[in-house]
Amino acid sequence: MRTSVSVAAFGVVAAAASAFDPLQHVNLFIGTSNGGNVFPGATVPHGMVKVGMDTDGDNFAGYDPNPLANVTGFSQLHQSGTGGAVPLSNFKLFPIPECPVNNNHFEQCLTFISGRKTLRKLLPSGLPDDFASPGYFSTNLSTDVRAELTATRRTALHRSRASSPELSIDPTTGRMLASGNYATSFGIARYNAYACVDFRGEGDGYDFSGPSEWGPYKINYPDLNGVNLLQHYYSWGSEHGGLMFFPANPNGSPSSILVRVGVSFISTAQASQNAEEIPDFDFAGVVSDAEDQWRDILNRVQVNSTGVDDDTVTLLVSLPDAYRPWRLHWRKPQMELNRTLLRRVLLQLYVFCLLLAVCACAHVTKGHLPDAIPPRMSVSSLTTAVLTTLQMSLDDPENFAHIVRGMINIQQHQGWLPEAREAGQQQFIQGGSDGDEILAEFYVKFSKYAAALNVSATDLYNALLADAEDTPPNWNLQGRQADVWKEKGYIPSDTTYAGGANTKQVSRALEYAFDDFAISQVAKMMGKTADAKKYASRAQNFHNSWNENVTLSSTSTGSGLPPNNSVVAGFFQPRFANGTWNFTDPRHCSVHDPTQSTCFLNAIRRDGFYESSPIVYSQYVPQDTAALIALQGGPDAFTARLDWIFTSSYFDPTDEPSQQIPFMYHYANAPGQSTQRSRQLIASSFNTSLNGLPGNDDSGAMASYVVWYLAGMYPLPATQQILLSSPYFPEISFTNPLLGKTTTLRTKNFVGNPTNGTGGTVFVKSVSVNGKPYKSNCYLDWDVFTSGSLVEIEVTDDIGVTCGEGKDALPPSLSTGGYD
The missing domain is CATH 2.70.98.10 (Beta-galactosidase; Chain A, domain 5)
Known part of the structure; x- marks a missing residue:
């Protein structure tokens, strides 16, 4: 070859x-x-x-x-x-x-x-x-x-x-x-x-x-x-x-x-x-x-x-x-x-x-398909497609709009937004109604251009509401288990409901919460204040699955904790319909699982999680990481938990549930750790060989993941923010053909990339936009890209850098009012 x-x-x-x-x-x-x-x-x-x-x-x-x-x-x-x-x-x-x-x-x-x-x-x-x-x-x-x-x-x-x-x-x-x-x-x-x-x-x-x-x-x-x-x-x-x-x-x-x-x-x-x-x-x-x-x-x-x-x-x-x-x-x-x-x-x-x-067949002249007919689509899972559409926000918004029109058209004909599709057909959903995140990402980024891109804001919002409020006949294939979610704020692990498999209760609930957050951001931009408040409140339902009394100690086999009676307390857990707790070993479905279980698609599974462990899913609250930090004992305990996840191999680079974890140090004001962890991941898990991916590409999810990391960024779906680290290049530019703007990220004192991802002069010390000091060293607002800007990044070899000193230095979270 x-x-x-x-x-x-x-x-x-x-x-x-x-x-x-x-x-x-x-x-x-x-x-x-x-x-x-x-x-x-x-x-x-x-x-x-x-x-x-x-x-x-x-x-x-x-x-x-x-x-x-x-x-x-x-x-x-x-x-x-x-x-x-x-x-x-x-x-x-x-x-x-x-x-x-x-x-x-x-x-x-x-x-x-x-x-x-x-x-x-x-x-x-x-x-x-x-x-x-x-x-x-x-x-x-x-x-x-x-x-x-x-x-x-x-x-x-x-x-x-x-x-x-x-x-x-x-x-x-x-x-x-x-x-x-x-x-x-x-x-x-x-x-x-x-x-x-x-x-x-x-x-x-x-x-x-x-x-x-x-x-x-x-x-x-x-x-x-x-x-x-x-x-x-x-x-x-x-x-x-x-x-x-x-x-x-x-x-x-x-x-x-x-x-x-x-x-x-x-x-x-x-x-x-x-x-x-x-x-x-x-x-x-x-x-x-x-x-x-x-x-x-x-x-x-x-x-x-x-x-x-x-x-x-x-x-x-x-x-x-x-x-x-x-x-x-x-x-x-x-x-x-x-x-x-x-x-x-x-x-x-x-x-x-x-x-x-x-048979013989008459000659058929070339036909033109009118743009008014939206396309159907094939994609492995919208959970994996979120990263690819976020990338399209930067440089391919017209095709992004084409995808959104197609998704809305499917909802109008079939009642709910599409999830996993192949050849236009429904396949099994792996998580939440993640089409919500894609429509919200489009609208939050391009609401001013929606009409010009032939995307109806009304139809888009109605499609989101269908997912949020209406339970489909089979939530294995489309939509979500909306009635139970609205009633309880979690998915019970002991009750079988007609309409879908009683599995993935906790991981689905966590994704439902984020889906509702995405809808709240669209409602806010549309001036629908009551709806924005309602869905932002439902986005806090992750609290209903947090059990502070579940612990993992250094005496547990394969815990990876120091042998000094260390304890990690609090994990997302399944619970019964009456509100009491069920239990899943936090190590379940990890490399240290005593039962060596897997968490893949299986209708009889009752452990509550899909394709990863409770340890990994207990880091998944992208809409309110500040609240998660509080649940886990504050910034120091939070970063210590992240370190433990990496050093004990609970982090899994082969699958999507782990993908946001390297950048989570940003929220604890330790962005240097995010930079080092993300670079170590690239060095250890990705290369240019035939074996260059740690797991299957999942319809471009792994590919987009690498591109974001090499660009020194990580996206936050359905928001106006993109997390910032240091690019692997002295200069990288993104041109958005719809806006006619080019944004350049330039590293002022670039000296190369550490081979193994450890150390080096790669930690972000300061950021300026168009020559003026920026409010944060940890993220960029979307208007930096819509206006076409020069972002200058000063790097240092000090891993102890912070996000900055101002009130807006830390990335936003719901509980801190960051998305108000």
């Missing part, structure tokens, strides 16, 4: 740089191994199509860098960085140079996956000969076939080349239409997908009027001259598809086969229309256009890399992942699949019941 072919994340301004191309500084293969599940294939920012290679390896995104993993096909739809089951990977294409059975007889061709799969050629390093850059992917198969992929928003373009002339392909007038019904990867829903595939030859004199042989197949039984799967006995769970042979180039010159695949979640007619996004089969032109789209996004952030190691610059490859998870697709018209395959090209329509029709 040629990791030297990088995909850049940021524009980099080196000391003597000119005409810098950001696309040359990113490695898309970071995190494709070790459970990162990153997708390195071809797509455009927010593209519906994510065309890439599928293997029989372990990566849920299809691609696996393991040289022993076989290639099983090249499919049009993928997710990046998710767990659960393998998602999407629909409409696999597979180039077959020859059928090694019975002299290439059509009906003896091996079409089923286990028969056709093949290894890749290897580089001298022993890695597969794969290449990836923004909007492009290629690989060399052991069968001497070179496969190349590129994409527009809703259409994939494949190119297959072979060293033997007989694999060359001619353009065909045939078209293959396909559709299938598939299971989602993290829920009970199923979705329909449609494709339209056209083929064309590329090369001197390579022209043909149609395939020489064709037919549908089931598993390993091609049916010569068949035109429809109805001519087969097909069943659920089988492999079905179509196989075509094409003539060799008569002049023997090198040739390629181009395969255009339009995809839709609506109909084959819409797939056909979407395929016309590539009317001329211009592979190089599509690659170039995709690169231009990525440059436009990536160049909105510029960094000066003087004195910064190359790996730190390359880590910014995370940025494209922040723009890949949001797959936007329209409620109406979409696309289809064409026909015209290479000499031996296999269209694999895999998973469950599938209807494949091969």
Whole structure:
């Protein structure tokens, strides 16, 4: 794998740089191994199509860098960085140079996956000969076939080349239409997908009027001259598809086969229309256009890399992942699949019941989809998407508005805001109604521009109220358990209610509280004083889950506390419907859990927490960390608890519940500790290798997390504040195209970054904005970015720096009036 072919994340301004191309500084293969599940294939920012290679390896995104993993096909739809089951990977294409059975007889061709799969050629390093850059992917198969992929928003373009002339392909007038019904990867829903595939030859004199042989197949039984799967006995769970042979180039010159695949979640007619996004089969032109789209996004952030190691610059490859998870697709018209395959090209329509029709199809002119029709979307979980949309606030507000419109549209049709979605279908919610945070983030940041961005403030607020006040028929899939939350201010652990699983009671309650805080901020900006007070009060419901009498002492196995009878007192805990307390060991679901339990999705779990321990969740009150500090005994006890969480390995860099913890020292007036912990995290858990992510990317959450840390900031959703540390670069700038403003963070005395994240001249001593001392060394208000400012950061080697001296120096909290 040629990791030297990088995909850049940021524009980099080196000391003597000119005409810098950001696309040359990113490695898309970071995190494709070790459970990162990153997708390195071809797509455009927010593209519906994510065309890439599928293997029989372990990566849920299809691609696996393991040289022993076989290639099983090249499919049009993928997710990046998710767990659960393998998602999407629909409409696999597979180039077959020859059928090694019975002299290439059509009906003896091996079409089923286990028969056709093949290894890749290897580089001298022993890695597969794969290449990836923004909007492009290629690989060399052991069968001497070179496969190349590129994409527009809703259409994939494949190119297959072979060293033997007989694999060359001619353009065909045939078209293959396909559709299938598939299971989602993290829920009970199923979705329909449609494709339209056209083929064309590329090369001197390579022209043909149609395939020489064709037919549908089931598993390993091609049916010569068949035109429809109805001519087969097909069943659920089988492999079905179509196989075509094409003539060799008569002049023997090198040739390629181009395969255009339009995809839709609506109909084959819409797939056909979407395929016309590539009317001329211009592979190089599509690659170039995709690169231009990525440059436009990536160049909105510029960094000066003087004195910064190359790996730190390359880590910014995370940025494209922040723009890949949001797959936007329209409620109406979409696309289809064409026909015209290479000499031996296999269209694999895999998973469950599938209807494949091969027929002539009228030419469909390119259609324009009106902006008034908002898109549906695919994203792993809105819990993980919050970080990506916060990043979009800085540099991509127009697409952010597009996402918000789509979410509101879904609420208007389905009653509640979407949470975990795949191919437009509901999947299992992991936490609260976190779509609230995304809508609130948009409105708090861009309320003045909402109308211009075609976002109705009234509709936005009504969507928030639907989540807050109305209980859905199934809160496993949308909304929240609103009736019980409103009645008790917590979720009882001993009562089963119709409408959803009685699990995750404490972690859901903590997220519900923050969701209500987000709504309170929108209500306040809209002048809805009573609502703002009501939801701010509900945001304080985290107190109802705090049990000060639960303790963990140094005598507890694996506690990590000093052996001097140390005690940590007070944790969030489950409680019964009658108000008395249930008990969950604070170590539960941590590396020190005596029972070695996990806290993943399971309907019979009654421990109250999801994907992390009570120790970690007991640090989650982002709307009122000042109150949390008081509950935990004051600033000194609070920072001591944070230290213990890190030194005893309760902090888990692989999952979202821990992500805010490194920056929590800010609220105890110890920002130097936040800076050191966050830098130690980057040094120990993230790198530019295939194993460069500590866990799965979760649809861009990990990628955005890294970008924020490298930029020296951490976002506070649905607020006007961004926490501040020191950037990894002497200068980093963000351009907001909507506002036409650029904000630059400049480190006045930058001397580099400590290799292991410890020590160094990186601790923020003072901050000025446009030449004037700023009120805090710990955060920036949003107006710093809307006005376009120069933020100058003076750093020191003294870890004991503070947030400053004024009344507004500490980051805001509800209980201190910081959000009044």
